[in-house]
Amino acid sequence: MNTAAHFTRRRLLQTGVSATAVLGAHALPVRAQPTPWPNKPIRIVVPYAAGQGADVLMRLVGHELSMSLNQSIVVENRAGAGGNIGVAAAARSPADGYTFVLGTNATHAANEFLFGSLGFSPATDFDAVAMLGLLPMVICTSAPDLPANGVAELIALARARPNTLNVGLPSTTANVVFAQFVKSARAPLFGVKYKSSGQALTDVLGGQIPLAIDTVTAARPQITSGKLRALGITSLKASEMLPGVKPVSEQGVPGFDVVAWDALFAPRGTPPDIVHKLAEHIQRALQQPDTRRRMLDIGVEPLFMNPTQLDAFVRSERPKWGEVIRAADIRID
Template sequence: MMAVLCGAASVAGCAAGAAQPRYPDKPIRLIIPFGAGGITDVAGRLVGQYLGEALSQQIVIENRPGAGGAIAAQALSAAKPDGYTLLLGTVGTQVVNKMLYRKLGYDPAAMTPVSLVSNSPYVLAVNGVEGVDDLQSLVRYARDNPARLNFGSAGNGSSPHLGIELFKLATKTDIVHIPFKSGAEAVNAAVGGQVNIVIDALPVIEPQAKAHRLKMLAIADARRSRVAPDLKTSVEQGLPQFQIGSWNALIAPPGTPASTVEALNKALAQALERPELVQRLAQMGIEPLPTGVQAYRKHVANETEKWSKVIQAAGTRLD
């Protein structure tokens, strides 16, 4: 009898234990801080599908664009810390927004990190810059013609904007920034000759390069892409400081229990080991990143150091 029944003193404890449901026992909401169709949305939906399979639960995507991801991050911060609301964090939500806004409305450090997810290295492309075929010739042209070149971005403080500011800082060049409302508008402006330089994810730039509307000069990464294996990296071209991509991380609300983070991490690692997911990501120039909280913290520390120098040098503020 004692082997199968709780003692009187522990009845309440047994009842409480029995009442706790297995996590997750209902759909999980994944907030994506940009609109549908962009590289962050594509990565989030794809990884979310396989993460849901690993958790045996549905992942419901919710796009909440605006303010460089701050609107989505605020929604995440206000959610219950029960593991049923997650954010696909970005360099904006987790690192640079706190440097750009005096009143942010959320604290990235208070959020509960789960893991890094993926990265899509950016490609630098040009149009209408005669005699420029690689990064070093671009640097020479820019130095010989200060403030003659311009670049388009998805807006002040966006990753493409900060990416070219990083390039300018690394090469000591003067290139004029022209902000647009979206990355698509900036790429279209480069195709139309309104701007000379643009950077964005490989799936965005490569179709225009194949159509001979843009000339790709480099992938801003340490490794070549399997999608464009002939495109040299920024490291190969003598600019190891110029590395930038659209990276993502899985973030939970402040106060999320460690057991929930552990369950999510285990499931994410399983998802990112699926060959079919890795292949589908690779086809779009997206690479899985190391999983776990420690890898996330190390990455964010490195990104914080890098982008604080860039933002200070550029003098960029959004309020």
């Protein structure tokens, strides 16, 4: 044996360290670095049918996200029970940053007061990611003999003729808007429930009922053509979707603000850095002029809120919707 090698081996043995251990120290595996997010397709559950407004919005925003994240965005439609089925499925999904859900004023604010069981908790099963936009409602009429060109005149007319002016209500949101308006404005109108916007607006246009409350998306074509007159919009501020139409809040009902909304949520426990990164990409998407224009075209007013802002907003919305639903005894038929 080489004298130097023999000396080294003897010193190692004397110190109680084996040559194998020394050699092994140089062979320790290097700790793998985490793979940057996202490294596989992202799934976004839309709890409504394909082709509905929420689905169209999510596919529009999803397209922008897929380009900015350089990753596929898979929109999965899981409709049923007013959105509850899809949201419940998302709540049970892994909180790994690869599943999100499009939540609405229905799924995350109103439904818990309308259904006996949701299959999830909107308050504890999700982390807020970002607000996408608002969907204002509009009070409209086609009655040529209705001397109401604005909300103040409508209120005066309702008080003069209590419970004789019928208002078509094609959705739960329309029912909530109506109940809050009757209460806040002290305007005794009579609500008539419909199963769809098409049915309600057909009856208004045909003269069967004088008024309707519906989404801007549904009513705008008839308003633009002059067949319907818009009396007021239900958002706190005027909307560029209906230029010249004043908010209800500026027509004798201060503070009136009842709108539908769409936002993105993640299963509770999703890594905060992923949540904030996705929120930043959503903010950039909503700032794109083409995206804004296309959202307005489908009746959604772009509005970004970051995770903290959205969480606070939803916490305030839940009791607001609940109070109106309970007071008006609104139920799912």
